[in-house]
Amino acid sequence: MHIILSHIGDLLAGFGVTIELTLLGFVGAVILGTLLAVFRVVPVTPLRVVGAIYVEFFRNIPLLALLILVIFGLPDVGVTYSLFVSATICLALSGAAFVCEAMRSGINTVPVGQAEAARAIGLTFVQSLRHVILPQAFRTMVQPLVNVFIGVALSSSLAAAVGVSELTNRTQQLNLKYAEAVGSFLVAGVLYLLLAMTGGGAGGWLERRLAIRR
Amino acid sequence: MTVNRVLFDAPGPKALQRTRYATVVAGIAIAAVIALALKQFGENGQLAGDRWQPFAQIGYIKFLWTGLEGTLKATAMCAVLAFPIGAILALLRLARNRVTRSLATAYIELFRAVPLLLLIYVFLLALPPQGINLPIFWKLVVPITMVSSAILAEVFRAGILALDRGQGEAASAIGLTYWQSMRIVVLPQAIRLVVPTLVAQLVSLLKDSTLGYVVSYPELMKQGNNLTVYTHLLVQTYVVIAVVYVLINFGLSQLASALERRMRRARRSVRGADVLEEVTGEERPSATLLH
Known part of the structure; x- marks a missing residue:
């Protein structure tokens, strides 16, 4: 047990890296995912095709395969990023596909009548999106987006398999060095649990804040 | 009909013109990006024929095929x-007994929030010194089962909750016990409701199995790794592998959505369907995103 206590700083530093990976990956995913969602609805065919292919590809490729391609493959093509940056890029790339789908289905849950009513009172495309559709769609998007956040948080552990020294990686290293098994894994598990619960809690709070009071 | 179509006016000549310009510009931009990427690959010699041809040879294909198997x-x-365990966990979480209910809930919430890789390391590193040393295959399968049964439990639970309550009530009215009514009346219908989601879950199981790379179980990723040790064709090998995964998963996802469309058509009149959408609407994509 004292080994864990003396290395708790090490684990916490790893947790810090995990949080950084998660936050950066998630923010990147939301930005890219929003852009893709726009691509998928604009009346410009090439953009729609790109959006559709992107989503299908990145939803279906295992993250580990993507990580290996980016981290070990891209240097062979003359593109080299640091381990951390590569892992963040991968998390953002795969998260974006799920964000895009969450946004699309969020918009689709708004009843058609709402859009018709908005158009009927003379709102333009942008106005009806801004004042009628999106405010309602955002409410249904909160939960799926929280799920993407938790997904990114858990997936960030895969960066350990390619050598980013985040929480899972440091736990495993500690284990190899000291054979102090169960305790370090418990600590890591609790930290992940905390991260997921914080994400879920923040989502629940946001959902309540946004809820329409009737 | 979706909201999208209502939001646009039918485009007039000016708008159509603009759309055409945008189409051309977007097309050129996309072509430029692809060209740049190919140039980058080409300049580093990754497009050379002799780096790709091996993958048409029977030996390479056989080697990767073993991995796919x-x-x-x-x-x-x-x-x-994981499917039966998930179903049982869902039933336990919905059971009347408070102890089983809270135990099942704790299991489900815990394993939905812990990364699979961490759990695999537990089986790989932490348990063998304690005397629990599973064969490699099970070091991969047991952690995946533990995590995905928790996720599947939530899928089954959504299905059970989505089912019309009258079904369970009618079952108890004709004198079936709780477990009988679950087994004979509720579960068979609930499972049918969630079949598309179950098929979609196969995608995440397939993705999870890539962690065989970590435990050195010879699945596709690990075989790819073994191959690159000899051939140094890293980019090519993993592009081929990625394409294989994407194709299989794409097929499974298409199957899932086809099943869903079919079911929606079949039970448009049944009340359960709308509720299910509400419940499974918040089905966790984390499961599919992971790995």
């Missing part, structure tokens, strides 16, 4: 184990 075997075993 391993992947499918692990995925199938996980599915065979």
